[in-house]
Amino acid sequence: MESSIYKKKRNLLVFLVPAFLFMAVFLYYPFLKNIWNSFQNISSLGAAGKGWNEPWYSNYVKMAGDKNLRTALFNTLIMMAVTIVGQVGIAVVLALMVDNIKRGGKFFRTVYFFPIVISATALGLMFNLIFLYDKGMVNQFLEMLGKTGLTDWKDSAHALIIMMIPVMWQYVGFYFVILITGLNNIPEDLYEVAAIDGATRWQRVRYITLPLLRNVICTCVVLAVTGALKVFDLPWVMFPKGMPLGKTWLTGTYMYYQAFNTKNVDYSSAIAVLIVVLGIVTSKIVNKVFKEAEY
Template structure:
């Protein structure tokens, strides 16, 4: 009876829609408008219309190019290592007979730690004097390394990000494996599908939908990298060499107070996120849709 009366659904959906409009869609539209005006300073009025001038500057901005390149590297690393490690851990834990809940808790634990706390923790690991990594090198009679040098800084930012989110994808994929009917595995076992064959012909094909979701989340998450990168990034590095799109947008908007230019960077981030996520969805869903249509 509730679904026959649309008025009840409107009362339920109305508040959520209002919140979405006020805190998501309205700021997004205002952000687009700000990118078309000269706005110097937070709260400054929009007086001079400059059109697409900011976007022309972005096309020639070397720091923007560097931030896009770093974000692209981060995107590849999150898909390959975060989702890849999560898949490997899920398959291994699924094969364990006892202690599955223990492993689920241990592997998921990093995701509940504040990103700022993780950044400070890894800064202690990277410290030149007394840092854990250099202590290990010293114990092996090796010379200490400046882990946050220009050549290693990007890798040192990517490492904790991959470590902190691999457990999140592990839980998603492990849940997907747990939802596969046991009858399928039992039938496969009778046919001799064990080990690698079991994973290749049974587990992985039935997990394509879950893995596609994980890839989409990893891709969009890499575009929003900010807090960990901002805490770990060495301040002595050449300007922009360790920037991601999120950190470059923040520095431009809130430190330099170049609001209109920061708004244009934010819009580019949204566009890239939508395009890349749609590509990832098509890669993992086209085959399933074709199989469904053929049936």
């Protein structure tokens, strides 16, 4: 009588088919339709295609010469690097430090995780106020320190870094919590044995913690890199339409702009296809570089 539900595989279908249908209707069909749309001439949202583009692959040719898309791809690459170093890197350091303190671990977990629960739009508005030109928090603070004249923190020279700071800051806590969970899974015995053998604290981190945390870090890096391709809300709130001078385009914001502002839906679909392809390629590369190790 034991678990007959698992012996008769047919019963599993009852669960699997609805889930598959859900995925098929809300993910795979739209995805395939999106590929189809990228070859069609669609001039407004929700409208049917007016036939094939001339030639049908014209959007992909256009992408090759699109200066804004090049900027978006370049900025997204920078964003990936920032997420790896700034999000996962800082999260590793914070996790190691919190793991090594005896009291207050729960407090820090809550503190670092908190930004995740705030909506990105609200954070975007908040950082807008922080970096506001007139009466912004940073400029007021600098004024108090004796600086004369206001700094435009959102101009061409600063825009990219100002956009990336809040994105980085928001997600550190997410990876921090994943890494802390990974750290908790490392048996305490190993550290005790190492301590008896005279290993220093750094040696314990270097030869026990980091190798055993490798797979978790790998997962975090894959999530961070693919997440960087989709970043949209916070940058769009702070720097709509690639402001200033198209310096802050990301693949996500540029795709949205093409769909909702210029109503070039087919071109936007082509950019969406590019984002998916890039997502697959980059996650493959990351998996290759950070190949999971078995211990």
